[in-house]
Amino acid sequence: MKGSKRLLFTLLGILLVAAQGFAFQPSDIKYxxxxxxxxxxxxxxxxxxxxxxxxxxxxxxxxxxxxxxxxxxxxxxxxxxxxxxxxxxxxxxxxxxxxxxxxxxxxxDETVQELDEVSLYKATNAELLVKEMLDKKDENYLSDESLMTTFYRETIKKGWSNVGLSEAIVKIQKSPYNNGKRDMVSIYKARKSADYDKLDTVAVKLRGGPFNTLYLDMMKYTEYVLRPEMLDSYKFTFTDPTKINDRFTYVVEFTEMDKTDPWYYGKLFIDAATSTLVKADYSLNVDNRDVAASLFVKKKPGGCKVYPVELNYMVDYAQENGKWHYAYGRAELEYVVNWKKKIFNSRYKINSEMVVTDWQPVQDENWKRNNEIINPNIVMVDDASGFYDSNFWGSNNIIEPDKSIENAIEKIKRNMNQ
The missing domain is CATH 2.60.40.1120 (Carboxypeptidase-like, regulatory domain)
Structure with missing residues (x-):
């Protein structure tokens, strides 16, 4: 379990270097x-x-x-x-x-659930329910390759100021949940921006790009969090049940018992009728700063200490024709940069999220040959590219920008035109 977790940390970390670039690409599809x-x-x-x-x-x-x-x-x-x-x-x-x-x-309307309906929940052992959830993965999740269109956004803030923004339409060849084949990822269109010089500060970059959210797919990448043969390293307990999409849902709290390394804890939302994981909210405890820094910080300038202080994750699944699939992932990371000769430290918040906006069965057997496949080491503010156009997003669904992000984009555009 620890070896798999360390592999994930190696793939997904932050870099503290310089940054530049701004790019868009157009689309002419009617919608x-x-x-x-x-x-x-x-x-x-x-x-x-x-x-x-x-x-x-x-x-x-x-x-x-x-x-x-x-x-x-x-x-x-x-x-x-x-x-x-x-x-x-x-x-x-x-x-x-x-x-x-x-x-x-x-x-x-908020869900108001009378607990007299709790009799519909039959499970009495939380760990056995999680085991059943994993055992039924092949039955409950997509068993055919599919091509997913997703929207990915990555934001980096120093305090309340946006210092890095990356957005992309991402294509994913999603392999079936019943085999170990890795998903392939290609950036279809992208734009990025950075304003480090204006803030006169160290530049924080997130390594991994869309993989930071794709690997949150617990049911595909069980080796990172819920490895079946290592379930005895967790403690599982029931908390109050709920409803998701008007379906009765178990809520199972989990926490790792071995706390020598950063350790996971959170909640699993499991459909009561099918034992399907439909949502997970979880975090990684990083109280051990030295170990956390060695795992998550891949490059930093001299004269400072950098370490994560909060790492939160969420994954949602959607159902289509009786089969479930990854629908949305979000990672919220907070880091501290502590300079030796400065009284106050700096805090950076890094948010990345990806939503599946469309998916179809794979029909192109040469998809890999016809697309530029990215690897998990991608740094969006360096590697994403495209061309600016006012109709950039075309017919692709995206997450509407937050007001603070919109303001930051406009500010960066003005700075670039000066």
């Missing part, structure tokens, strides 16, 4: 775009990470941290319906005719 927000009906607050799926299609997107969304639909599908779902709220299905090009407001 209809709908924008709006998903809010809590009781207080009007935006709901982040709400999943919007166009029914009877593979098209989907997700809300940003402000609850805002952008959904792009081909013209021939405008008579469809959309299901909006998120943990803790009742799902809602609406006809696409209810959506507007701007300011669509969707209200979701």
């Amino acid at each position: 209809v775009e709908y924008k709006g927000e998903v809010v809590n009906s009781s207080n009007g607050r935006g709901i982040s990470s709400a999943y919007l799926a166009l029914n009877n299609s593979n098209i989907s997107t997700i809300t940003n941290s402000d609850g805002e969304f952008s959904l792009k639909v081909p013209e021939d599908l405008i008579e469809a319906t959309v299901t909006i779902s998120v943990l803790g709220f009742q799902s809602k299905t609406l006809p696409l005719t209810c959506f507007k090009s701007e300011e669509t407001r969707i209200e979701l």
Whole structure:
């Protein structure tokens, strides 16, 4: 278990160097775009990470941290319906005719679950339930190769200021869950920006790019967190059950018992009817700063100490035709840079997220030959490239930018034009 975890840390880490670059690429596919927000009906607050799926299609997107969304639909599908779902709220299905090009407001009601329905939950041993979840992986998840279109965003902040932004439309040849073949990743279109000179500070780069979120697919990459033969190294306990997409769901808390290295802890959300993992929220304890620094920091300038202080992860799965697949992954990382001759340290927050916006069965046997495959060592602010165009994103669904990100992009554009 520890060896597999160290391999993951080696693949995904931060670099402290210099940075540059800014790039876009165009698209001319026709589509209809709908924008709006998903809010809590009781207080009007935006709901982040709400999943919007166009029914009877593979098209989907997700809300940003402000609850805002952008959904792009081909013209021939405008008579469809959309299901909006998120943990803790009742799902809602609406006809696409209810959506507007701007300011669509969707209200979701919080889930109020009477525990007299808890009798529907039959499992009594949390560890055995997790074992059953892993044993049924071949039955519950995609068993054919598929081509996924995803949107990836990576942001790096020093304090409250954005210092690095990378976004990309990413193509993934997703291998079946019932074999050990690795997924292949290609960057279809990308843009990036950095403003390190203006901030007069060390530049933080994230190594791994889309792989930081792809490897959160617990059911595909079980060797990193839930290796079946190492389950006895975890403690599993039940907490209050819930509902996800109006389905009864077990909630299992887990924590590693060996705490000599950074150790995982968090929650697994397991569908009660099928024993399928549908969501996971978890973290990595990095209280041991020296060990954590050796694992996560790959390069740094002299005269400073750099170490992670908080690492949080989330993965969501979606169901299509009775089979589940990776739908969304998010990693939130916080690092401290402590200079020897400075009184105050600097804190950097690195967020990366990827949402699957479309997927199809693989039809091109020469996909690898016809696409430039990236490796897990990619650094987006160095390696992503493209060309600027106002219609860059074309028909591809993306996560609507947060207001702070929009402001940072505009600021960087102005700086580049000076």
